Amino acid sequence: MTQTVLIVDDETSIRDMIAISLEMADFRVIEADNAQKALALAVDERPDLILLDWMMPGTSGVELARRLKREETTKEIPIILLTAKSEEDNKVQGLEAGADDYITKPFSPRELVARMRAVLRRATPASQNIIEVDGLSVNTDSKRVSIDGEPIDMGPTEYRLLAFFISHQERAYSRAQLLDQVWGASVYVEERTVDVHIRRLRKALGEKHDYLIQTVRGTGYRFSCQRSRAV
């Protein structure tokens, strides 16, 4: 879950110093020395946060901030302005341009990281790893399953089974394969045990979604959102 930060500053030495501090604080860092490149990188890489120098030759930091906040793809990314001036009107101007915070040079790495965390906390509800199929969503970060937005409970084994299935859809697995994948290769349990857990999983999914777990007679089970037609 490393977060990426884009540093935009025309001075290499400043960029480097910041980059080192941030990498130590476990951020991934990408850099740009002008507005043009910054814009391109922001769109391409979708950083979690942008550090923007106020003074730059060509397009200024404020102008760039304004543009970033206009673009649909980048408008959600929080921006912190770096400024050498401490005048109040710069602050206002910066915040009006859409910056989320600003910090006055010189600043300590500590202070910078602290501000960044504050901004990130405010902004990001932490990106989550979610797989969704027909209203059924499995969140592997919170280890939670929800149907039409409502979280539902199930046993650990049922959860692992579902998590495996939802990331291996449209493929039939034998009971032995499921035991290997979900229980682990070193566990010895009866094959029919799989049936019981499949039953419990179907029950947890409820009538509207239990069709997702399909029986492949003579083979095993399959997860698929395509319903089969009876012959």
Next chain:
Amino acid sequence: MTQTVLIVDDETSIRDMIAISLEMADFRVIEADNAQKALALAVDERPDLILLDWMMPGTSGVELARRLKREETTKEIPIILLTAKSEEDNKVQGLEAGADDYITKPFSPRELVARMRAVLRRATPASQNIIEVDGLSVNTDSKRVSIDGEPIDMGPTEYRLLAFFISHQERAYSRAQLLDQVWGASVYVEERTVDVHIRRLRKALGEKHDYLIQTVRGTGYRFSCQRSRAV
């Protein structure tokens, strides 16, 4: 609220001199004469600031600074480097290692205290950092927790646990991860200890809010304001 300062220097005479100046300025002082002890003390005592000698036999001050900034439990503690050399590249090297300021020997006690106060002031950003969820608010500056405006009490560990959780919502953490994040990587306690502190935290939150700390069976715990539906 007396603040604690850790002095790390291999020369007893220098340590003593600094210690006396600082105690007179109403700081509590703890000392270490090598990197090993310093690290241990930093983790145990969580000083508010660390004064670190650049030149020490064995692990150097820079190296120690780097380590301190890597550890989750100590990375927030500001560091001032003491150096006999005044070369510019040392300064850069020190700041790169994560130091917040540096001061060149010889220095006057007055100057030292002034710098320390400056760093400590910077360390506590004026902006109030408040995270609020369903009437529960955690102020990470005042380190206070309140429910519906009413301040509530809890132990330091419970506070750290809650502070971690509230800024890492909707994610399941194992007991080992929580120990790493909240207790620190170098602390060895039983995993079940987490359970006990979870219990204490839940108790402190009271019946209306203890649902926020959810058990993820077979895994660990999760902070979330979404209640699950039983099946």
Next chain:
DNA sequence: CAAAGTAGTGACAGATTCGTGACAATGTGA
């Protein structure tokens, strides 16, 4: 249709995991 094979289902005992109160050790401040 009968027989054989395959999957669904409910129940249950044992195993695991978690909640909880108690306690001793330690730290802290008066």
Next chain:
DNA sequence: TCACATTGTCACGAATCTGTCACTACTTTG
């Protein structure tokens, strides 16, 4: 020094999960 708060550990019981079985329902085959 004493009272008090905090912390980590433990032991016990409660809650939940798990694997297995027995039985039923259904499907395929001959």
